[in-house]
Amino acid sequence: MSSIPAELKYSAEHEWVAQTDTEGVVRVGITDFAQDALGEVVYVEHAAVDAEVAAGDVVGEVESTKSVSDIYAPVAGTIVAVNTALDQEPQAINADPYxxxxxxEIRLSEISGIETLLSAEDYTNQVG
Structure with a gap:
């Protein structure tokens, strides 16, 4: 069974969203369920820092030994940081997805955007 932390929010596209210490900024990754389905991650195409994104926009991709999957912005805002450590160690997505x-990280254009995301319970029901 995949790990689905209760304190996070989730998108239907298998991204997780966590509050950061900076008000109005959230951190985004792919869920344990998604990384497991992908298999061994070998490359990450990052979102563009300073890009304005709408919820649902494709902002990058994750390549694994099995396939290539788009990464979507689960909320609207401005990309303020990317995890460049993944350039050297993309398998960190498999080892520690959360x-x-x-x-x-995205600076939210509207704080209310998080309210449209799935709770851990809703996401659990989605992935079965």
């Missing part, structure tokens, strides 16, 4: 394997 920690060292985070992908990018």
């Amino acid at each position: 920690g060292a394997g985070w992908l990018f």
Whole structure:
């Protein structure tokens, strides 16, 4: 069974969203379920820092030994940081998807955007 931390929010596209210490900024990654389905991650194409994104926009991709998957912005805002450590160690997504394997941070254009995301319970129901 995949790990689905209760304190996070989730998108239907298998991204997780966590509050950061900076008000109005959230951290985004792919879920344990998604990394497991992808298999061994070998490359990450990062989102563009300073890019304005709408919820649902494709902002990068994750390449694994099995496939290439788009990464979507789960909320609207401005990309303020990317996890460049993944350039050298993309497998951190597999080893620690909710920690060292985070992908990018977004400064929310509207705080209310988080309210449209799935709770851990809703996401659990989605992935079965």
